[in-house]
Each structure stands twice: as C-alpha cells, then as structure tokens.
Amino acid sequence: MKLSARNKIPARVTAITTGEATANIELDADGVRLVASITVEAAEELGLSVGSEVTAVVKASDVMLAVND
Numbered sequence: 001m002k003l004s005a006r007n008k009i010p011a012r013v014t015a016i017t018t019g020e021a022t023a024n025i026e027l028d029a030d031g032v033r034l035v036a037s038i039t040v041e042a043a044e045e046l047g048l049s050v051g052s053e054v055t056a057v058v059k060a061s062d063v064m065l066a067v068n069d
Contacts, residue, residue, distance in 0.1 A: 007058035009034070013050055016043065023048075027056055 011027035011034060023043040027034040034056055048054070 001055070003057060005057045005059045009056040009058070011054055011056050013048055013052040013054060015050060016048060018043070025054075027054065029056065 009029045011029040013025055014028050014033075015026040017024045017026075018040055021040060022037050023040045025036045025038060025043065025048060027036065036056060046052075046054075
C-alpha cells in the first residue's frame with residue numbers, strides 16, 4: 001500500500017456498529033481508542049471483523065487543539 005498521507009496508524013478492530021449507511025469501526029491503536037466512520041459498503045468490501053489488523057489513515061487539512069482555561 002502506497003499513500004501520500006503520512007499519518008498512518010496501525011490498529012486492531014475491537015468493535016463494529018453498523019447503521020443503515022454508516023459503520024462505526026472501533027480501533028485499538030496500541031492502547032489508544034480510535035473510531036472510524038465509514039460506509040457500510042466499505043466495511044463489507046474491506047471484509048472487516050473484530051480482530052482485523054488495519055491501518056488508520058488520517059488525512060485532514062486542519063487539526064484543532066484545546067486546553068483548559
């Protein structure tokens with residue numbers, strides 16, 4: 001797999017919640033919980049199941065940070 005995105009995070013699928021059009025894929029990235037929202041069709045095409053090893057790819061133009069006042 002070759003991608004231009006530099007933010008590639010190896011993870012394992014821990015849960016899948018499927019709605020009518022969107023699937024929320026919960027991931028464990030070395031102890032950090034991530035959730036990816038993808039189409040149900042994409043989840044099926046990828047053959048995702050609990051325990052699947054995946055790479056989360058983050059491609060964003062903005063990342064916001066917040067601190068407590």
